[in-house]
Amino acid sequence: MTATHLRSGAPLNRQGMTVVELLVAIAMIGLLLSILLPAVQMARSSSRRLHCSNNIRQLVLGCALYHDSFSVFPPLRRISSANSCGEATVFSRLFPYVEVPDLCQLEESETQHIPQFECPADGDLRSAPKPLSYTANASPGDGSGSSLRGPFNSFELVSARDITDGLSSTAGISEDIVVRSKGTRSEGARQPVKHAWYVSVPDVSAATRMNPASPAAIAERAAQTESSVQGCVSGPRDFVNLGSPSIGRWAGHWGSGAQYSHWLPPNAPYCIVSDSLSDPNMFLVHNRRAASSHTRGVNVGYIDGHVRFISDKIAQEAWRSMGTRNGNETVNID
Template sequence: MPLVFRRRRPRRGFTLIELLVVIAIIGVLIGLLLPAVQGAREAARRAQCSNNLKQVGLALHNYLSTHTTFPPVVVLPRGRTTQPWSGLTRLLPYIEQSNLYDAINWDRDFEFTTSPTLAKVRVANFMCPSEVNEVPRLTPTLTYYPNNYCFNQGTWFVYDPVSGQVGDGVFVPNRAYGPQAITDGLSNTLGMSEAKAYQANYWDSQNPSVLGVAPPSTPAELITYVGGTFDRNGHTEWVEGDVHEVGFTTTFSPNTKVIANVAGQPEEIDLTSMRDGESITLPTYAAVTARSYHPGGVSAMMLDGSVRFVKDTIDLKIWRGLGTRAGREVISADQY
């Protein structure tokens, strides 16, 4: 019987060139898909941020229903320095955090330093999901937890401990305003906005040191007031009532870069002339800018409880107008 030799068919496989082409195509597809995925994630984070602000806005209005005014951002005793509680602590019962609020004995615990346990607690409603530095801040005496949502404290001037004068914002020291005092209208007045945790800042520059100083018109003009102590701990203490911890001002529009030279390196800064409660003679001026990690702007809550996304490109005059409680500016929603 004759032998039959069958020819083996060569196995079909990828050549090196074909494999490289496939890898290149996959890389291109990933490159096209990744921005879309990142965009979807950021949209989800921004939606959660907006929801957080809505919850805080609801808390403000529940506080208003109970007390007939919005809460004071801070209460400062005249004639002595203090480490004051923030307005955020007064909202705790209205965001289902009564257990935290009840930890404060308001008849005895005049300062937040009396409650080291509370200072380190994370309150989810106060944190934006896009925040990249959400970590506790450890000090030799206390551990603090940061916050992203801050009270509108006006244009520039905040408080004078000698005369008791306050700035033009809604949330100012030693005042608790009701809707009747917000003559610009609740829907046309900023209540709260975002700020970045661990913001670099100068504090206690003691400049300006007199009343009646107009707000700087440019970042370069603000730099002339730089001095005092530099750190990177702005907005890291939700329990404390200082403007650079739980407040913002409309000195500059959202995400404006104010660059100072710090030890030979550029730093994007805020500035507070004197921390609230740290002097019985010097006024507090503050350029604490609203900032966020959302591309193009910040989430902001109006006093009527509505939340809007305000673009970085908003006209500074409009932004400052939104920050005043009784400036009589005529502003329509299509301007921002």
């Protein structure tokens, strides 16, 4: 019998890998994930932002089609209507022009959600009744003390010829987000735009209430508005633990959730007047801000149909000028 001898220099078949090789592989995988995950998150964020932008574009184009039919833009709220299915708003009036069933049909079918009216960046809205992720420009807003006007109004019908600043320079519809209920002050401090805040606002004189159209009254109301805006943006303000989410609704909503004013900067906190009973005409009683869950800005649809993403850091003068239809400003927002 011949014996088989194993040479001392012959290679051995190894099973598995060393600890060092395993650690190197894990480190490489972690490095790849650290590179890929932000890119994936950014792609998702861009997709949500584009989705919201497309919805806004359809809404402002719907406003143009409404104008073609009635020679005016839809009023902010119901001026005169025999609609028995709920209060007519800018958005419910646009139903026929954005491929949404009639308001009465929606009410009868107990429909709670319209995809075209919800922005995916706004989070899970399944529990919110008839949510609206968009808001109509009512600048400068009720109680602002300004004589300027925006494209949507509660008390007058506005046509294209009334927009003397130009359709391409006048904002029509922007984004809004659900203001979360409950939470803590620390959570609110981290994301003030998603929580509610009380702001103390100085009262106006009896003379202003008696004669609100006088120059002195208008000036005092404007000063009160500026004080409330400053308090909302930078304080002092008090955290509000809402019992239920505050949302805009696409029908039956007379409150301020379906309108916003450019007198407040984009993505400002959601502010409430701490005591409005003595003066119900305060600016913050009626007006909110444009807001989104996107990073560093909001989508804004202009009356001519185009949409732009506007930075949170836009200058106050530029932001307010794009909110009015008759200020005759010449301001570059870039």
